[in-house]
Amino acid sequence: MTIHNNIDIKKYTTFGVTATAKRLVEYESVDDLRRYFASNPPSEGFYVIGGGSNILFSGNYHGTLLHPVSKGISVVSDDKHGITVRAEAGEVWDDFVGRCVAGGWYGLENLSFIPGTVGASAVQNIGAYGAEAKDFIESVEVYDPLSDSCRVLTNDQCAFGYRTSIFKQKRHLIVVAVSYRLCRTFTPHLGYANLRERVEAAGTPTALSVRQTVTAVRSEKLPDPAVTGSGGSFFKNPVVDAGLADRLSALYPQMPRYDADGGVKIPAGWLIEQAGWKGYRHGDAGVYPKQALVLVNYGSATGKEVADLAARVAEDVKMKFGIELVPEIIIL
Numbered sequence: 001m002t003i004h005n006n007i008d009i010k011k012y013t014t015f016g017v018t019a020t021a022k023r024l025v026e027y028e029s030v031d032d033l034r035r036y037f038a039s040n041p042p043s044e045g046f047y048v049i050g051g052g053s054n055i056l057f058s059g060n061y062h063g064t065l066l067h068p069v070s071k072g073i074s075v076v077s078d079d080k081h082g083i084t085v086r087a088e089a090g091e092v093w094d095d096f097v098g099r100c101v102a103g104g105w106y107g108l109e110n111l112s113f114i115p116g117t118v119g120a121s122a123v124q125n126i127g128a129y130g131a132e133a134k135d136f137i138e139s140v141e142v143y144d145p146l147s148d149s150c151r152v153l154t155n156d157q158c159a160f161g162y163r164t165s166i167f168k169q170k171r172h173l174i175v176v177a178v179s180y181r182l183c184r185t186f187t188p189h190l191g192y193a194n195l196r197e198r199v200e201a202a203g204t205p206t207a208l209s210v211r212q213t214v215t216a217v218r219s220e221k222l223p224d225p226a227v228t229g230s231g232g233s234f235f236k237n238p239v240v241d242a243g244l245a246d247r248l249s250a251l252y253p254q255m256p257r258y259d260a261d262g263g264v265k266i267p268a269g270w271l272i273e274q275a276g277w278k279g280y281r282h283g284d285a286g287v288y289p290k291q292a293l294v295l296v297n298y299g300s301a302t303g304k305e306v307a308d309l310a311a312r313v314a315e316d317v318k319m320k321f322g323i324e325l326v327p328e329i330i331i332l
């Protein structure tokens with residue numbers, strides 16, 4: 001365990017904004033967490049940060065950040081129905097997906113190249129190209145510092161939803177490992193036309209070709225955090241009632257819309273682009289020119305400047321379409 005006091009946390013987030021944290025604790029195991037909480041009770045407050053790829057610090061952080069650096073991937077069970085693979089929370093998500101594809105453990109290919117850690121994959125219920133982490137998570141191991149105990153939550157107990165889970169409400173639960181149930185037989189899931197066309201152009205789909213194509217498409221479309229700071233999609237795609245969706249469709253016949261639980265889902269990126277924000281830049285804070293849903297830091301934007309820009313975008317979308325955009329990014 002390593003404890004840093006008054007540390008510059010720029011390199012701990014993909015937005016790359018300058019900020020400091022009062023304390024950042026890098027821990028490798030539950031034993032480390034136990035030792036830490038023995039002298040720093042959880043009532044003092046803490047926040048877990050994985051790869052920091054969904055977090056924007058709008059200023060200095062005056063509390064304690066816990067950062068998992070635990071590593072390890074192991075097969076828990078392997079039978080004719082499938083294989084269960086357990087990964088420590090601190091594993092880099094895309095390394096884990098790469099290991100699964102190489103091992104012939106199929107299912108996660110569509111989730112290739114999403115930044116962040118394995119622990120956060122369960123917290124966020126990450127998703128892309130028609131797949132979500134919840135489709136494959138068997139169980140999640142957590143440490144609860146309030147009771148100093150470990151528990152295993154089944155998939156059902158995790159209350160997964162769109163980019164959410166029980167861990168978003170029960171903030172004291174620290175994910176220590178996630179077990180994924182994967183298949184021995186590869187079945188391509190190519191519901192997205194642009195992905196299907198590119199995968200099929202390369203020959204008969206394999207897990208590796210899907211992974212490589214997803215990686216290539218994402219690299220073309222999304223900023224590389226090593227070059228341009230971002231947190232991926234800044235807002236969630238809103239779900240609105242059918243009446244509002246119909247009124248907007250009458251005004252904008254080209255508006256994409258998808259049936260969803262509780263109404264109609266409209267891509268937030270389309271709304272932002274339609275409102276004229278795509279490619280907008282103020283100082284070093286901007287709306288990514290290739291994807292309006294992504295807000296970026298071109299170099300020296302502060303977290304507050306990015307957060308202010310997000311607020312202006314959301315306000316404008318609300319005024320033009322009557323739709324409230326809710327951030328997917330966690331602003332601290």
Ligand SMILES: Cc1cc2nc3c(=O)[nH]c(=O)nc-3n(C[C@H](O)[C@H](O)[C@H](O)COP(=O)(O)OP(=O)(O)OC[C@H]3O[C@@H](n4cnc5c(N)ncnc54)[C@H](O)[C@@H]3O)c2cc1C
Pocket residue numbers: 014047048049050051052053054055068089114115116117118119120121123124125126127128163167173174175176222223225230231232233330
């Ligand atoms: C370029 C880019 C593209 C992206 N594309 C996608 C995409 O296609 N699909 C998608 O779903 N997301 C996407 N994201 C968002 C991001 O990659 C995911 O949300 C990812 O799961 C965040 O992982 P992280 O380790 O960085 O978590 P962080 O950003 O560090 O944390 C996210 C949340 O999880 C909590 N958390 C993290 N680890 C733990 C733990 N061990 N225990 C308890 N709580 C924890 C944090 O407290 C926080 O609430 C993208 C981001 C970027 C920068």
